Amino acid sequence: MVDAVVTVFLEKLLGALSEESRIFSEFRDHFETLQNELLLMQSFLKDAGRLKRKNQTVRSIMANLRELIYQAEDILADCQLHSSDDVPISSGWLMCIYPSRLRFQYQTGKSLGEINKKIANIKQNISSYLGVPLLSQLEPIDAQNELMPRWSSPVYDHTQVVGLEGDANKLKQWLFEANNDILSIGVVGMGGLGKTTIAQKVFNDRSVEEHFERRIWVSVSQTFTEEQIMRSMLRNLGDASVGDDKGELMKKIHEYLLGKRYLIVMDDVWSLDVTWWLRIYEGLPKGNGSSIIITTRIEEVAQKMRVKEERLHWPKCLNRDDSWLLFRNVAFAASGGECMHSELEDVGKEIVEKCKGLPLAIKAVGGIMLCKPLRYHEWRRIANHFRDELAENDNSVMASLQLSYDELPSYLKSCFLCLSLYPEDCIITKDQLVHWWIGEGFIPLRNGRSAVEAGEDCFSGLTNRCLLEVVDKTYHGTISACKVHDMVRDVVITMAEDDAFFKPDDTNCRHLGITTSTVQKANHKLRALLSTTKTAEVNKISSNSGTKFCQSQYLRVMDLSRSIFDTPLSSILNQIGFLQHLTYLSVSNTHPLVQLPHSLEKLSNLQILDASYCQNLKILPSCIVTFKKLRVFDVSHCGSLKYLPKGLGRLSNLEVLLGFKPAKSSQLEGCRIAELRNLIRLRRLGLQLTCSDEIGDTEVNVLVNLQELQHLSISCFDSHGDDLITKLDKLFPPQQLHELSLKFYPGKMSPIWLNPISLPMLRYLSISSGNLAKMNERFWGDDNSVWKIEGLMLESLSDLQEEWVKVQHVMPSLRVVTVSWCPELVSFPIEDIGFRGGVWK
Known part of the structure; x- marks a missing residue:
């Protein structure tokens, strides 16, 4: 995994050096030397990584390099923390006022110099050990292979079953x-x-x-x-x-x-x-x-x-024809399972034959090929690599999974090893994985790309390679939860232990999962601490262990969701200010959490804050509006929360905001809905509305100019008054909206903007509960406009009296339909029948 560690560090270093921070002027030479050495080493780190599985000397060399990179990353984080302070750090007489800065600069410069010397020696040792002839044959990193494909949804349909x-x-x-x-x-x-x-x-x-x-x-x-x-x-x-x-x-x-x-x-x-x-x-x-x-x-x-x-x-192995069909369905999923390149067919069949008819092996190696260029030499290289793995391990499943890991792009190796923390048969939510990857910097971000979108693409990268099993999907097919096959888990645990990513029962590792009562010793190496309980289980954590968590000064990720503490959680969180490198904090579904402590104000690096499903949470500290790096803020399903703090509109990097409850005109400390205008990077927004006073007459146009907004959810649970319906009718979403969810809509008639002209790019529509009885006339479009909706869910709409045939007519692109508890929906088919290749539920 050393190539992955180096890749992550170089990504962070590149971003830090481009910031031109004052602190880096003191250490720029050291960091640039380190950067140049690692860039030169990258071309053979992957090959050395494979070799270390067979050779103890290379294993030791790579382990030393990995530890040095971790040390350098911690130094980089400290430098960024110091550079964000307001205290001057320039040279001269000011140093006598701030002697701690002088000590920091001296110790940091010395440490970086020593790391550079050791890395230079390691590079020489690897070169000597591998040999110059071998080094000269190594190909540079395939830039195309390392780029992240934009697969925001799975290419391969995991519901397909072949030969069984x-x-x-x-x-x-x-x-x-x-x-x-x-x-x-x-x-x-x-x-x-x-x-x-x-x-x-x-x-x-x-x-x-x-x-x-x-x-x-x-x-x-x-x-x-x-x-x-x-x-x-x-x-x-x-x-x-x-x-x-x-x-x-x-x-x-x-x-x-x-x-x-x-x-x-x-x-x-x-x-x-x-x-x-x-x-x-x-x-x-x-x-x-x-x-x-x-x-x-x-x-x-x-x-x-x-x-x-x-x-x-006793199931039999797949025959030759079914094996090839399954491989085609995965490897050529982007073209509907058809092999469009005759020169690849012979290589593909050679690979499939080595899988010996085992479906898991076929899907794993097919997933590799799906993510590779359709070039003969690349396929031949993979076939040869698979042959070499089989020579070491005759088990075709384990060989294919090892091959799949070796062929992962560097940024996905770190993401894959995260799966080692979860217990067997544990259901893993996509959001937790994506937030973890963002928090620890595993995901490469280029050209201002959305971190959440990039994280979801990494998730799709693992599902398309058949390294994750689908457990749950949304009504329109987006994967929301997954699990790990036990044989994949065996491989990932082996790799994680080998690369010191995670070791079960090792309290001195850098990543730790909380499953039951966790006894935690002070661990200054710890980078991530996550709740990894199975469904419907909770963590039982002592206050002593909870306090120890806050002593891991380089912790980036802390997920305490679904936890029960023997003392109020606030007493532990009061010490959280010590974790100044923290980027992801989740206290989701922890009870009884009444308020978040003001010690959070020291967490200036926070990017993700999840306090969802905290029903007793009543107040949020005002310091939240100072978290300039915040990307995800989730307070959904917090029934006692009256409003969010005033000034939320300053969070210009926010991409996801869920559970937004605007303040009424009388709640002067709360955030009004007008502040949403400033959140121009929002991709996903969840609104909780109960009365018209939450939307002023001049605030009804707040959503129109949110050009990045793709997913909008509006819930009017416990709403009252006809005035709210009038305001909602004017709350036009942006035209590029991709997905819309209306819950507990109070009106009898659908909002005027819910029509194919106002929302021409809408693909998924969900309407559940509420008083809806009829669709506005504009909903049906005109001769020149029909809906492009592919997925539709209608649920618990007891008064809805429209004709289903009419709905189908204006939605010719429908693929997935979920309808339940809509007794007045005229002519809806009761039988399970197919339509246009779609699915009824």
Whole structure:
């Protein structure tokens, strides 16, 4: 990963040197020397990185280089912190007034000089070790390969399944034949064979959904407890029980399933000790044709879990034709799965043959090729690299995953290693990953590009390479949550430990995940501390550990979301001012957080502040409006928050603002909606409106000139008064808006600006709850204008009386439709039928 560490540091150094800060005038020569040395080394760092897996000497050299880069990055951060102070640092008699500055300059200059000498020696050692002939053959970094493609959404459709239809049909036939007792089915095979994919295809099949009254999916990790399994089953049944013991939990499960035909999937069971399952099994109601599917790599596990021999299914590897079809679907996803280059077909088939019919291996190597140029020599190089990996490791899945890591652009290697912190089967939100990457500077930013957009592209870069599994999507298909396949997780943990990115149970590492009760020692190397709990779980943190977190002076990322502290969180946050390098802070869903402390005012580097889902949060400190670097500010779902502080319009770098509650005219300390005019970089905005007093007569045009705004959400929950409807009718969004969400809209008629002429670029529209009964006449456009909407969601609109056929007529580009609880919607089809290649939900 050293090439990734160097790339991240050079990106930060380039930005710092371009700032022309006063502090850098003292150290510019040192930093420029360091920059030049690292630029010269970049061309062979990747090759040395591969070699270090096989050679201890190179491993040691690279480890030393990595530590030196981290030290240099900390020095750079300190320099930037000092340069932002108001105290003069010029030479001369002022130094006697500020002796601490003199000491800082002396120590910094000395440290940088020593680092430069050591890096020069390392460069010489690597050159000597690799040999001049080998160095001369090394190609310079492929600039095109390192550039970030603008893939804001996945190119490859992860819902596609190839070659497993026969397996799924066999399992469905068994399920429909079940009558008495409980039918147990086992799906057994090696890792990467597609066992989980087959079970998912069956579980989500419409006929299976209609056949079973209750369906439960449980991912069984290698480290689980019987209680965790029961709680997971109950969550599937809509019960988030917290305080019950195992006996009460099993009793609840029995009551929910009694008299019902149910299907339970126990996915990826490893343990040969199945006493936990036998106890659960005995507590399940019998009969009614209920069934259980167990996926495992070990036949004996399935047998011990009461699967009979005749109900064991062994999926086979994909045949040659299906293997090539799956590879094509991934590698050529940008052209609809068609290979348009005949010279690449032979190389592609050679690569596919080495995958031995294992779907995970095929998708991983296909993902590599999707992100590579369609050039013969590049494909040949990848084929040769794959051959070399297989020579070292005959497991085609692990070899393909190692190849995928090696071929990642440098900026994506750091992003990928972040996955090592999450426990097995943990659901990971896209927002947390993107915010982490932004906070630690893993994402290259060029030409003033949006940090959030660049982060989302990095996320798509990993999903397109099939290194992330899709767990949840929005109604129009944008991925919002993911997880990591256990074999991918094995690779990423190995790489993270090898590169000292993260080591489980190592409290002296630079990245730490909070999963349960975390005992934290003071760790001055720590860069990132994140909540990595599984769904519906919380962190239990002692005040002593919480205090220790605030002693890690180089911490960039602190995510304390879903945490419970044994003392009020504010007592810990009062010490947060010590973390002056902090760029990302999340206290989302921490209770009972009533207010953020004024110690936050020292966090001048803060770029992301997430206080969402803090229902008791009543007040925000005024210092927030001084965070000039703030890009993301989220206070959504904070029901007790009355308004945001006055002066928010100064945050000119803000890209995401969620939960904006404008102040009323009587709330003089609050931010009025007019200040939004100044936030010209906003890409995503969430408005909370309840009364007309929050929008002045001269403020109704605040959104029109926000030219970067793409996503707008307006919620009028608990609103009152017809005057608000009148104001909303004048609150015209900008024409380039891409996605619009209206929640609890108070009017009977849709707003006048909701029409294809005012919003010609709108692609996704969601309207949920509220009083909407009819669409304004302008909604239907005219002979020269129709909607370009591709995704539509209508939900809980009990009064909506429009004709569905009419809606379809003005939205010819519809691909995805989600409609629920709209009983008066005339002629909406009840049956699940396709249209124009789209999907009904």
